[in-house]
Amino acid sequence: MDAFSSGALLAHQAAGRCRLIHVRSRRELPETFAASLPAGLFEVDLTYPGNAQDVQRRLAELGPVAVIPASEFGVETADEIAAALGLRGNDPSLSLARRDKARMMEALAAAGVRTPRQLQGTDPDQLLAWQREQGIDRVVVKPLDSAGSEDVFTCDTDQEVKTAVETIMGKTNLMLRANRAVLGQEYLVGDEYVINSVSRDGTHRFTDAWISRKVMVDERRKIYDYEDLLAPGDPRLDQILPYVCDVLDALGIANGPAHTELILTAGGPVLLETGARISGLANPPALQRCTGADQVSLTLDCYTADAPELSGRPVRYAQQESARCANLIAHRAVPLPERAIRSALDSLPAFESVRFRKGDGALTSRTLDLNSSPGAVFFVHRDDAEIERSYQALRALEHELL
Numbered sequence: 001m002d003a004f005s006s007g008a009l010l011a012h013q014a015a016g017r018c019r020l021i022h023v024r025s026r027r028e029l030p031e032t033f034a035a036s037l038p039a040g041l042f043e044v045d046l047t048y049p050g051n052a053q054d055v056q057r058r059l060a061e062l063g064p065v066a067v068i069p070a071s072e073f074g075v076e077t078a079d080e081i082a083a084a085l086g087l088r089g090n091d092p093s094l095s096l097a098r099r100d101k102a103r104m105m106e107a108l109a110a111a112g113v114r115t116p117r118q119l120q121g122t123d124p125d126q127l128l129a130w131q132r133e134q135g136i137d138r139v140v141v142k143p144l145d146s147a148g149s150e151d152v153f154t155c156d157t158d159q160e161v162k163t164a165v166e167t168i169m170g171k172t173n174l175m176l177r178a179n180r181a182v183l184g185q186e187y188l189v190g191d192e193y194v195i196n197s198v199s200r201d202g203t204h205r206f207t208d209a210w211i212s213r214k215v216m217v218d219e220r221r222k223i224y225d226y227e228d229l230l231a232p233g234d235p236r237l238d239q240i241l242p243y244v245c246d247v248l249d250a251l252g253i254a255n256g257p258a259h260t261e262l263i264l265t266a267g268g269p270v271l272l273e274t275g276a277r278i279s280g281l282a283n284p285p286a287l288q289r290c291t292g293a294d295q296v297s298l299t300l301d302c303y304t305a306d307a308p309e310l311s312g313r314p315v316r317y318a319q320q321e322s323a324r325c326a327n328l329i330a331h332r333a334v335p336l337p338e339r340a341i342r343s344a345l346d347s348l349p350a351f352e353s354v355r356f357r358k359g360d361g362a363l364t365s366r367t368l369d370l371n372s373s374p375g376a377v378f379f380v381h382r383d384d385a386e387i388e389r390s391y392q393a394l395r396a397l398e399h400e401l402l
Contacts, residue, residue: 003070076098079091090252098274101183116185121182138154140155141161188272199302202254225329227281256277281325286380289320326379327373328374
């Protein structure tokens with residue numbers, strides 16, 4: 001389902017094991033996503049909206065062994081199709097809770113899992129009244145259903161809340177849906193962590209976990225700076241991983257990959273959001289170097305009859321090398337100098353790979369979220385100090401080229 005962006009990695013790995021059918025959950029997509037589809041890998045390419053019964057009938061004839069959501073776009077439709085075909089998947093009754101951020105927190109709260117205080121609405125005055133009633137000094141305002149940190153605002157004043165609501169409401173978001181409401185949540189104090197996992201029949205295994213660092217831009221918006229791979233023995237994971245298991249259970253993620261973001265507060269972990277799909281920054285070669293496995297290849301084992309890579313694998317990943325994933329930050333609009341960036345990165349000892357979100361020469365814009373970041377750079381090395389030196393060289397390079 002929807003093998004766009006990092007989902008293309010999943011399609012490439014699956015092509016080595018199975019014949020592939022592709023299903024699109026939307027008729028239209030932004031050009032950037034559409035261009036990332038590895039169309040040549042698929043024997044059949046179907047469009048689901050408006051053709052649901054015909055697509056299900058055609059798939060039943062083809063007899064697929066698995067239905068896999070390859071990106072955030074395909075989560076709900078993959079649940080629906082897997083259930084219709086009687087294949088391993090996740091409960092469709094919780095599909096909306098796996099996409100709508102308000103319903104996500106409601107599902108967690110119903111299961112007794114700690115969540116941030118929140119209010120869904122369309123009226124900034126109602127949101128401000130709730131904020132005062134709750135005694136919340138700082139609030140985060142964001143869309144209910146989007147991705148890539150799009151239009152996520154940290155607000156300290158009434159005017160900032162009003163501006164955030166006005167910016168979000170009515171806008172067509174990255175998921176190609178109109179924002180019908182906003183979600184206000186209490187600002188959580190603590191470090192942010194990213195946890196990637198795979199699940200099969202309700203058993204969860206963790207493929208990699210990262211601590212995130214952000215920087216503030218455009219006054220009230222934070223962007224991802226970099227993420228460092230945590231050592232599997234890091235004591236913080238003793239709190240975080242059991243909490244993530246509770247989150248996955250509450251959201252009905254029994255099969256397949258998940259990408260979870262949370263804050264480790266003084267009172268313990270609290271969810272930001274979970275996506276029932278592979279990480280947007282999945283990098284199989286880098287993770288194979290670091291941990292001996294990766295979320296993409298293990299995802300395939302979550303669905304197939306046999307699970308050669310997954311069976312016997314420990315719940316918590318191992319570590320062989322350290323890693324940092326740094327998001328490129330553009331400071332102005334310039335044609336993307338891909339060749340110059342690659343050439344400079346090749347000279348850095350810790351450089352592993354770079355993934356660009358734009359083509360060579362495409363016009364960049366000032367980075368305000370993940371979607372406007374020109375790409376991601378992966379550093380892998382046994383020496384943490386070498387990774388830091390390479391990272392600092394990257395940031396100096398950005399000021400020159402971006």
